[in-house]
Amino acid sequence: MQLDLNQLCELLKVLDSTGISELSLKSGDFELTVSKGARPIPVAVTPGNDALGNAIASSNLTNPGAVDLVSSSGLALANVPLTSSDAIARNATQTTVTGGRSMVVPPPAEPKWVEVISPMVGTFYRAPGPDEPPFVQVGDRVKIGQTVCIIEAMKLMNEIEAEVAGTVVEILRQNAEPLEYGQPLMRINPD
Numbered sequence: 001m002q003l004d005l006n007q008l009c010e011l012l013k014v015l016d017s018t019g020i021s022e023l024s025l026k027s028g029d030f031e032l033t034v035s036k037g038a039r040p041i042p043v044a045v046t047p048g049n050d051a052l053g054n055a056i057a058s059s060n061l062t063n064p065g066a067v068d069l070v071s072s073s074g075l076a077l078a079n080v081p082l083t084s085s086d087a088i089a090r091n092a093t094q095t096t097v098t099g100g101r102s103m104v105v106p107p108p109a110e111p112k113w114v115e116v117i118s119p120m121v122g123t124f125y126r127a128p129g130p131d132e133p134p135f136v137q138v139g140d141r142v143k144i145g146q147t148v149c150i151i152e153a154m155k156l157m158n159e160i161e162a163e164v165a166g167t168v169v170e171i172l173r174q175n176a177e178p179l180e181y182g183q184p185l186m187r188i189n190p191d
Helices: 005-016 051-057 087-091
Strands: 022-027 030-035 066-070 076-081 114-117 122-125 147-153 156-161 166-171 177-179 184-190
Touching: 005 030, 147 184
Parallel strands: none
Antiparallel strands: 022 030, 066 076, 114 184, 122 147, 122 177, 147 156, 166 184
16 A cells, blocks of 8 residues: 555544544555544554655654654654644654654643753663652652752763753653653643
C-alpha cells in the first residue's frame, strides 16, 4: 500500500470529522492504527520502500508551526504541521514507527507550561538518596535555581535546576528511569 504524508494528514482530518473512534489499515508490511481521544495513537510504518516511510525519514524539520516527532535516541524523524483541524494530533500521546525506529510524543502541555528537559543521557532520580524525600512533587512551588531532580551519568550525580519559578504540574519520569538527551522530565506552570 502506498500512502504519502499528505494522504495521511487528509485521512486524519476525515477521521476527525466523523464519529469513527479507531481505524486500522493493514497491507503487506504496512500497518496503520489511529485512535481518537486522549488514548495513545500507535502508527506503525516500515520505512524505506514505502512512500510514507520515506516521507518521514526525509521530512523538512524546519517548519515552526509543526510538531517534531523525535526518536528515543533524539533523532528527529518528522515535522507534522499542527492546524486547528488537527484535533487528533493535539490529543496524541504516543506514536510509534517500526522498522528499527520508535518515538514517543508526550501529551501536549498547556502553552505556558515550561518543560524541564534532560540535558544528558543518564538515570533520573527524584530524591538525593534512596530513603530521602523527593526534591519536588506535583503541586510544589519551585524557585529559579532550585534542584528538582538528579541525573546520574557515568557515576556522577548531576543536579538539574528549575529555570523558572512556578508550580510543578507534572512529573513525567519514574525514579531510576533511564533517560535520553532531550527527554522532558517534568512540567512547571510559571508564575
